[in-house]
Amino acid sequence: MKDAYTLLGLEPGVPPKDIKRAFRRLAMQWHPDRNPDPAALEHFKALRAAYEHVLAHSEIATSDEEATPQPPTPARDSTARGADRHQDLTLTIEEAWLGCEKSVRVAHESTCPTCDGGGTEKLAHTQLCKDCHGSGRIRVTDGHGLHRCKTCEGRGYRTQRTCTACEGSGRVQAWRTLAVKIPPGLLTGDELRVAGAGESSTLPDGDNGDLRLRVRLAEHALYRLEGRDLRMSRPISALRMLAGGDIEVPLPAGPLTLTIFAGAAAPRELRIEAAGFPAGRGQAAGALVVELHPVMPEGCNTRQQRLLAELDAELSANASRHYPTLAAWEADWLSSRPPARD
Numbered sequence: 541m542k543d544a545y546t547l548l549g550l551e552p553g554v555p556p557k558d559i560k561r562a563f564r565r566l567a568m569q570w571h572p573d574r575n576p577d578p579a580a581l582e583h584f585k586a587l588r589a590a591y592e593h594v595l596a597h598s599e600i601a602t603s604d605e606e607a608t609p610q611p612p613t614p615a616r617d618s619t620a621r622g623a624d625r626h627q628d629l630t631l632t633i634e635e636a637w638l639g640c641e642k643s644v645r646v647a648h649e650s651t652c653p654t655c656d657g658g659g660t661e662k663l664a665h666t667q668l669c670k671d672c673h674g675s676g677r678i679r680v681t682d683g684h685g686l687h688r689c690k691t692c693e694g695r696g697y698r699t700q701r702t703c704t705a706c707e708g709s710g711r712v713q714a715w716r717t718l719a720v721k722i723p724p725g726l727l728t729g730d731e732l733r734v735a736g737a738g739e740s741s742t743l744p745d746g747d748n749g750d751l752r753l754r755v756r757l758a759e760h761a762l763y764r765l766e767g768r769d770l771r772m773s774r775p776i777s778a779l780r781m782l783a784g785g786d787i788e789v790p791l792p793a794g795p796l797t798l799t800i801f802a803g804a805a806a807p808r809e810l811r812i813e814a815a816g817f818p819a820g821r822g823q824a825a826g827a828l829v830v831e832l833h834p835v836m837p838e839g840c841n842t843r844q845q846r847l848l849a850e851l852d853a854e855l856s857a858n859a860s861r862h863y864p865t866l867a868a869w870e871a872d873w874l875s876s877r878p879p880a881r882d
């Protein structure tokens with residue numbers, strides 16, 4: 541019999557795992573079921589004998605244990621900070637005006653607990669590699685000869701497989717809720733940065749990225765923003781516009797009382813500087829613009845009708861001043877009597 545080590549193509553003193561690997565590879569090649577060579581059976585028997593001999597003389601205890609390959613350690617780099625995470629944040633105008641605390645749901649990637657981030661899990665039992673059927677070699681269809689099996693890295697068997705929990709990425713997605721303090725005065729397009737709430741670093745002790753929230757203000761049934769100017773429409777009693785007086789307008793911080801000076805009962809705008817959307821991001825507070833829409837009274841009772849008639853009579857007595865349009869019309873069409881007919 542040839543030297544057992546030579547038959548297996550091994551240097552004396554190699555560890556048992558190398559002996560097994562070499563035998564598995566050769567046994568698959570020379571197995572008489574696979575190899576039509578008439579000498580295959582004899583050679584296969586010789587290989588098996590050599591294998592048993594070498595293994596028996598190996599001083600190292602046989603074991604299926606193999607060192608679990610560790611994921612490559614990234615080079616230490618001070619810039620290996622986690623990525624920033626971008627997310628939209630919708631606020632009502634009230635929330636943006638006053639500031640608030642918002643619960644923000646953030647997708648959060650973390651190290652896979654199943655594989656500890658390695659992307660592989662150890663198998664309870666060593667498995668024959670399905671791709672190379674244990675030979676550690678793959679016969680490529682177009683080329684010649686055998687190539688090292690990539691699945692098992694030439695071992696012919698596997699002691700680990702791709703982690704099923706993270707599909708090998710080593711990272712799993714989870715959700716977490718952050719309480720984010722929103723300062724007053726943020727507008728659509730502003731960005732709020734929550735330091736350290738972004739992606740975690742690929743390094744165990746690397747800094748997290750930031751969470752960057754892009755603010756978007758929701759449509760409002762009453763308020764409209766033009767920059768920091770806040771506009772709203774408000775119906776107002778036509779009589780109040782004529783007589784003057786106070787009206788209230790609702791603002792996020794509470795109602796604001798505005799004084800209306802006596803004037804025409806016609807639609808107009810009231811503009812109050814610095815009473816609009818609050819200052820923020822280096823910009824001054826905007827103006828409050830109230831669009832007044834006069835409405836006439838309805839459903840007057842007898843007493844109210846009498847009061848109105850009394851007022852109307854008094855105003856009509858000086859029609860050129862109080863009803864100039866009416867006075868002009870009446871002067872044109874009612875002051876001269878039509879020619880009398882015969």
Ligand SMILES: [Zn+2]
Nearest residue numbers: 652655703706
């Ligand atoms: Zn995993």
Ligand SMILES: [Zn+2]
Nearest residue numbers: 669672689692
């Ligand atoms: Zn394989």
